[in-house]
Amino acid sequence: MIELGEATVPAATVARLPYYLRALRDLAEAGVTTTSSSELAERSGVGSAQLRKDLSYLGSFGTRGVGYDVQSLAQYIASALGLGSEHRLAIVGIGNLGHALANYSGYAARGFQVVALLDADPQVVGGSAAGLTIEHVDALEDVLPRTGVSMVVLATPGPVAQAIAERIVGCGVREILSFAPVALQLPDDVVVRSVDVAGELQILAFHAAARAATNGTPR
Template identity: 85%
Template sequence: MIEIGEVTVPAATVARLPYYLRALRDLTREGVATTSSSELAERSGVGPAQLRKDLSYLGSFGTRGVGYDVDSLSSYIAAALGLGSEHRLAIVGVGNLGHALANYSGYAARGFQLVALLDADPAVVGRTAAGLPVEHVDDLESILADRDVSMVILATPGSAAQPVAERIVACGVREILSFSPVALQLPDDVVVRSVDVAGELQILAFHAAARNAQQAQRVGADGVAAPDGVVAPPASAR
């Protein structure tokens, strides 16, 4: 459970709030003033019952027969997510992935300001990405302090991730988004969100293998699988 103000909210609900906020902001751009739980749930990729349960942790929303006021619900969720004030962001590790993350165009619209890029590679330091110079990670402590950085995206190689993360935490930063392929060992009050691209692909590979195995099981002794995965009858039955 996670405390949001005076309310305690399940971590799984907190993880879904950004999807609700994105859907609501899409509705705002489309000029939609009110929406139903069914429409908002569909746009967010969840069921209506799950949506209503999640929102119930934050308070009472919606009017029977009318639905949710898009602007007010959007503002409330944004405030619950702590987006009322700007978060200053640094990226440590500006290789191919870090460079792509630096050039992501959605930070400002979502309440984040990218203020620093750091790397250890002499071939990278001094270059520019997203309008910012890449500075040497040796200066990490002074840069994070001088620019009031509150969140860090970590995109270093795995071998460097743990020591760099420890330096980041020592600077007072307690929120880290890690793309490094290691499990960071940090104090309990540090929130780490890890994105393991290879791991996610392996999960997809598992599902693909399971689906192929199920299709193979449905094929009879003389049957063949049609191109769309539907089992065709044995040749003797055609």
């Protein structure tokens, strides 16, 4: 449960808002001006009741008997997601993945701007990616404040992630997206979202194994 202004929004709802926003932008691009909870829900991969309930936590945006205005709902969700103001990102750990994330072109359209790249490898430091010079992670305490970073994407190897995360938090950053396969121990007021590719594959493997155990043993 997350407080937003006077409202209080379930975390599960927040996690779905990006889906709704994407679906709305697709509709807008297709020239659609009005939509219904069922159409929007289908495009977002949720149930229509779920969608209406989610929106109800944020306010009341539709017209009964008609539906939702695509433009204004998109705008409202975008602003609820804090996408009005620019968010300045640093990417720490410019290996395979960090490099790919640096070159990802979808940030700007979504209100994010990559302003700093850091790595610990002397071979990498001084190089450039996505138009930025890669700086040494030792200078983190200098670079983050200087570039006005408000969020960090952490793409370092697992063993160093905890130590670097602590230094990042020391710089006042309170939002971290981590790709390191470790559970970061950080103060409660720091929000960490974690993406674990190997873990996702393992979950798929579990499903495959479960399938084999049920269907694969016919008779």
